[in-house]
Amino acid sequence: MPLHPAEHDRKYGALDQVLRSHLGRLAHDPAALDAYLRHTWRSGPPWAIAVAEAQLREFAQHPPGRVRMRLGEFYEPPDLGLAEGEFGDFLLALADRLAESLAQGPGSAEGPGPLPTPPLTHWEWHARFPELGQLLGGWFSQDTPDEFGDHATALGDYLDGTDGALVARLSGELHELLALPLDESALTAAVATLGMEVAPPAPYSVGAWLEALAAVLHETATPRPS
Structure with missing residues (x-):
């Protein structure tokens, strides 16, 4: 049976927001993650970035196995046009960028995320x-x-x-x-x-x-x- 909505949000909700911010963009387009960071640092909750980083790493290292897939109890990521075998590395690259933003923090001279601008992606316009x-x-x-x-x-x-x-x-x-x-x-x-x-x-x-x-x-x- 499909994941219960509460279980989906607890395990994959923050990860899902990061991935959906890339819909309609090339998977490795930095503007997509910049938009996610700009919106989340500005509108919050900022702790969602840390949760997303953890969920990205967990999913990259432990994707659903055959049993969970057969039962339908798994998170199915949106199609970002990645070739087979690229998805795990892509998730880890996203997690690394989120970690960099968190390490800068609000007190950093560079600031915690991209500079404020008008929205630049479809996802960011609708999120804002x-x-x-x-x-x-x-x-x-x-x-x-x-x-x-x-x-x-x-x-x-x-x-x-x-x-x-x-x-x-x-x-x-x-x-x-x-x-x-x-x-x-x-x-x-x-x-x-x-x-x-x-x-x-x-x-x-x-x-x-x-x-x-x-x-x-x-x-x-x-x-x-x-």
């Missing part, structure tokens, strides 16, 4: 802006014109069915996105990465629409005096 990705991918996909007719109706549907705490989180993520040093072209690429598949409503540019959206959400999340 999860609720914005939920809104854009769920309510502003290519089906939006058929489902809702216009942007205002789509946003209203999101607000009607979403807990206020998540709306407040979305508001914070929008302000954080707008604070990044991104020009209009980069903002357009960012919202596309986060799942938006329709153009903003006329006459807005992407940046202007995001600012208008942030204003609406701020008004929605601001408590009114009684």
Whole structure:
């Protein structure tokens, strides 16, 4: 039988995050692990890096045997395009890089991880802006014109069915996105990465629409005096 979710997370959860940060990239692309380290040092929990290092080494040295594979009680890593026989060495190389980052530590002159930048990978965009990705991918996909007719109706549907705490989180993520040093072209690429598949409503540019959206959400999340 498959692994119970709690057992999966206990044994492989941190490892899985590291590997999934490489999806859509070449396995040995350093930008993928830089993105993981940048996000985890910034947003935490930082101890997940140490847990991931231990899980990577354990899995590399003790992959599942034939019995566990026959029973289905094993972790199946995502396909990163590695040739047979390369996977164990790849895991150990990742673990070594995590160990280097941990050894530098927050007090190091070099800092504990890559310098803060706007997200650089698909995984990092969604890890840093999860609720914005939920809104854009769920309510502003290519089906939006058929489902809702216009942007205002789509946003209203999101607000009607979403807990206020998540709306407040979305508001914070929008302000954080707008604070990044991104020009209009980069903002357009960012919202596309986060799942938006329709153009903003006329006459807005992407940046202007995001600012208008942030204003609406701020008004929605601001408590009114009684």
